[in-house]
Amino acid sequence: MSLYFQSSVAATCISFKAYSSNPQNQKEMKYLFFLLTILSCIPAQTQTPDEIAYKHQISIGPGYNQGYLRDRNFSPLGYSEGGSLFGVRYAKQHQRSRFAINLAYSSGNIKTPVSPHFTTSYILGNLSIAYVREIPPFSNDKLRIYLGPQYSFYIYYLDWEDQDAFSFMATHSLDLAVQGRYQLNDLHRLAAQLSIPVVNLIVRPPYNGNDEELGRNNDEGNVFALITNGSWGSWNKIFAYTLSLQYYYALTQRLDLLIGYENRYQRTEESFSYRHAHNQFTLGLTLTF
Amino acid sequence: MKTFSFFLLFALVTLWGCKRMALGPAEENTPQNNFELFWDDYDKHSAIIFTKNINWDSVYTVYQPQVRPTTSEEELWRIFTEMIEVFDDEHTSLENPETEEFYVSGSHQIEAAIEAFSKELIEREYLEFVHTIDTMRAPEMSYGKILNKHIGYIHIGDTDGYGPIELMDDILSDIGQLKAIIFDVRNNPGGRGDFANAITAAFAEETKAIFSNQTRNGPGYNDFDEKTFFFNTNDEVNQYLKPVIVLTDKFSVSGAEHITLYLKSNSHVTHIGDTTAGAFSSTSNQRFLPNGWYYKYPAQNSLTPEGISLDGKGLVPDVLAINTKADIEAGRDVVLERAIQYLFETYNIE
Numbered sequence: 001m002s003l004y005f006q007s008s009v010a011a012t013c014i015s016f017k018a019y020s021s022n023p024q025n026q027k028e029m030k031y032l033f034f035l036l037t038i039l040s041c042i043p044a045q046t047q048t049p050d051e052i053a054y055k056h057q058i059s060i061g062p063g064y065n066q067g068y069l070r071d072r073n074f075s076p077l078g079y080s081e082g083g084s085l086f087g088v089r090y091a092k093q094h095q096r097s098r099f100a101i102n103l104a105y106s107s108g109n110i111k112t113p114v115s116p117h118f119t120t121s122y123i124l125g126n127l128s129i130a131y132v133r134e135i136p137p138f139s140n141d142k143l144r145i146y147l148g149p150q151y152s153f154y155i156y157y158l159d160w161e162d163q164d165a166f167s168f169m170a171t172h173s174l175d176l177a178v179q180g181r182y183q184l185n186d187l188h189r190l191a192a193q194l195s196i197p198v199v200n201l202i203v204r205p206p207y208n209g210n211d212e213e214l215g216r217n218n219d220e221g222n223v224f225a226l227i228t229n230g231s232w233g234s235w236n237k238i239f240a241y242t243l244s245l246q247y248y249y250a251l252t253q254r255l256d257l258l259i260g261y262e263n264r265y266q267r268t269e270e271s272f273s274y275r276h277a278h279n280q281f282t283l284g285l286t287l288t289f
Numbered sequence: 290m291k292t293f294s295f296f297l298l299f300a301l302v303t304l305w306g307c308k309r310m311a312l313g314p315a316e317e318n319t320p321q322n323n324f325e326l327f328w329d330d331y332d333k334h335s336a337i338i339f340t341k342n343i344n345w346d347s348v349y350t351v352y353q354p355q356v357r358p359t360t361s362e363e364e365l366w367r368i369f370t371e372m373i374e375v376f377d378d379e380h381t382s383l384e385n386p387e388t389e390e391f392y393v394s395g396s397h398q399i400e401a402a403i404e405a406f407s408k409e410l411i412e413r414e415y416l417e418f419v420h421t422i423d424t425m426r427a428p429e430m431s432y433g434k435i436l437n438k439h440i441g442y443i444h445i446g447d448t449d450g451y452g453p454i455e456l457m458d459d460i461l462s463d464i465g466q467l468k469a470i471i472f473d474v475r476n477n478p479g480g481r482g483d484f485a486n487a488i489t490a491a492f493a494e495e496t497k498a499i500f501s502n503q504t505r506n507g508p509g510y511n512d513f514d515e516k517t518f519f520f521n522t523n524d525e526v527n528q529y530l531k532p533v534i535v536l537t538d539k540f541s542v543s544g545a546e547h548i549t550l551y552l553k554s555n556s557h558v559t560h561i562g563d564t565t566a567g568a569f570s571s572t573s574n575q576r577f578l579p580n581g582w583y584y585k586y587p588a589q590n591s592l593t594p595e596g597i598s599l600d601g602k603g604l605v606p607d608v609l610a611i612n613t614k615a616d617i618e619a620g621r622d623v624v625l626e627r628a629i630q631y632l633f634e635t636y637n638i639e
Contacts, residue, residue: 070312075577076326078312114318115581117386165574165583208334208588209574210504212517219483265311277311 059089059258061284065106065124072272073207074120074158074167075112081122083108087260087282097133098146098179102126104280110158120160124278128152128195130177142183150177150195152242154266155227156276167205169266169274170227171238173197191246200238203230204271231270238268248286256286318579320360324353327369327584330576335586337376339510341601348372362580366390373584378601379478379542379568383584395566402540402563405612406476408444411622416442420463426451429477432460434467438639440632441470445488448480448544453487458527461491468638469532471628472552475562479543482519482571489551490524492533492558497521498594499554500547502570505588513590521551532636533558534628537606542566549604559635560606561628567603 063085070078083106091100106124132148139145152175157168175195182190203226205214217225231237244262251257260282267275316322328349331338338345352368360368366385370392373381381394393399408431412419416433429446441464450456464470472492486499499521503513535552537545537560546565552558570589577583591599610627632638 068311074574076316077577077579078315112577114577114579115386117581118577118583160575164585165576167574206504206506208505210571210588212502212504212514275312 055093055289057089057091057093057286057288059091059284059286060087061258061260061282062086063260063280063282063284065108065278065280067276067278069110069277070273070275071158071167071169073204073274074160074165075118077112077114077118079110079112079120081108081110081278083122083124085280085282087280087284089286097131097148100128100130100132102128102130106280118160120158120165122159123155123157125155126152127154128175130175130179130193130195132177132179144181146177146179146181148177150175152195152197153227166209168203169268169276170203170230171197171240171266172201172228173240174199175242187250189248189250191248193242193244195242197238197240198234200233200240201228201230202233202238202268202270203227204274207272233270237270238266240264240266240268251285254288256288258282258284258286260284316579319358320356320365321358323365323578323580323582324356324368326578328353328372331373331586333508334505334573334588335381336505336513336570336590337378337381337587337600339505339513340587340590340598341376341378343375345510348375365580366392369582369584373586376586376601378587379566380570380572380585380587383582385582387581398539398566399542401614402538403476404614405617406538406540407617407622408446408476410617410620411442411444411473411625414620415622415625422450422456422460426456427453430456432464434464435471435629438629439468440629440638441465441467442473443470444473445545445548446477448474448477448484448488448548450484450488453484454490454522454524457488457491457524461527461529465527465529467531469534469632469636470529471534471536471625471632472548473536473625474541474545474548475536475538475624476540477542477545477548478540479545479568481544482547485544485547486519486522486551489548490522491527491529492552492555493521493523493528494530494555494557496523497554499551500569500599501592501594503590503592505590516592518594521554530555530557532632532638534631535560535562536624536628537562537565537604538612538624539563539566543568546599546604550599553604559608559631560604561608561610561631562606562624563609563611564605565603567599567601569599 065083065085067081069081085104085106087104089102091098104126108122109119110122111119128150130148130150132146135145135147152173155170159166175197177193177195179193205211242262242264247259248256262280265277332345352372355368369383373383373394377395379393379395383392415436417436419431419433422430427450432443435442443460497520498518501516501518503516506512506514533552535549535558537549541549546569549560549565553560569591570587572585573588575583575585587600593599608627608631610624612622612624616623
């Protein structure tokens, strides 16, 4: 398993660096990145999984969100991000497939070393609904690999001094999701997922914050219009991925301790350059029934 | 445990190693880079270059050579404030939160208008009684009755508050029986446009388009989106259609100018005082600089229904009347006196 994690780290960072430092090769590096990261999710050794005896799984837990942001719609400056996090997850296991809903909310501040006066509050919300099917050639008794579509809604809202400056990024996306679940032994198991948006609806405010339609929808409380009035695109408009890892420790037959980590990256030039990388750590409990 | 350690290692490497890779290089905090960001942002996004027909390239030509790597913060502040002074616009501002320096373009006019107005003088010398509105409903609002005249007086010092239509109904239940009302928006820095509409709803004769806004949406100075028209609210239940005077000065800004615009659209309203500031349209978000300063500018072009730009020009009064500092020091508000005189001369109200 060490090979798995080492290769994963190396793949992520090498491809990341190459991607950002060679803009002329962005397209090629993007595909290389996808390939390396997907490959890094496949363990070098495979063992015999212990089939999950229960159909339903609910996980809840608090956590911490840490990240980095440069949203030129909001500011030319780079910011560090930190805040509390709460996540809820439900999954239903079938013989050869999994259905999962994941909900996460985080709030906190972004800060820049330029000035303590520029500290800005943020709210982050994420909903994903995935249906994935097992890929038999890659699965065995201990390991199960799944592949399938996922719908994701993601919103990130910034507010400085009661909307003296604000910005947001909202995306609805249809993702390709790859999941791996690995049973180490009776007490320990691991899970990982990589999802890559394929089709996106990107919602961004105008640069100067003024938009009559946005203002009208806001005044009328038309939340649906606020989060859907955007433009469609694929990899030509936005590059993003979400990589999540979970470690489960069985406390009882039905209750697990959960330690989760998620790394997400979004990059787009839609309505000015936006780059956001963040890491989420969660500590929670998982009930199976 | 070994597995868990690698799990943590992966997370930490990703956490601490990717900032620069994820965000790209940071903006340099040099005088030149701050200047370029500042000038370029106005150039690409400000509406006022078009509405006031400013030669922004010439501003670059004059000031860019003055910015050197050794330029001090004080010198850069002088350069920036001189650059935006060409707009003479109260919606254009620059702030250094560290030193609490705040500069508003055209602020010399505001300073003169502040010296030429005294609410305390009006309440002491011209009013029979004064009722101050609870600050929870409106932070800077009071009303009363002109001494020995059948004229009401309303002053709004901040275009903000809660439930403005009901608020005006309450005021009119007290002074609505009077033959005329003087609506004073002098020394008002502005506020919410929707408040301006609602607080004047009782004075509306009919519902009609009052103004339109266009937002700059492209690199060209005259790249604006489609006009969005704004209509007044008509409070048909509690109307006051008797003679109304609206008083303004150079420090009647933004929301105060909207109040004036809504009122002036009615035939029973006369505008007396000085030309307003000419800062109608909504401002941009505050924009941030690598040296810790922030600034904003108008992002829209406001027009009358006839298509005449209001930004930068202000509302010209029907009757010009201007106070001086000496008038106030002498215990006189000649603008208010002119309004009282006008009501007598025109409507025989006293």
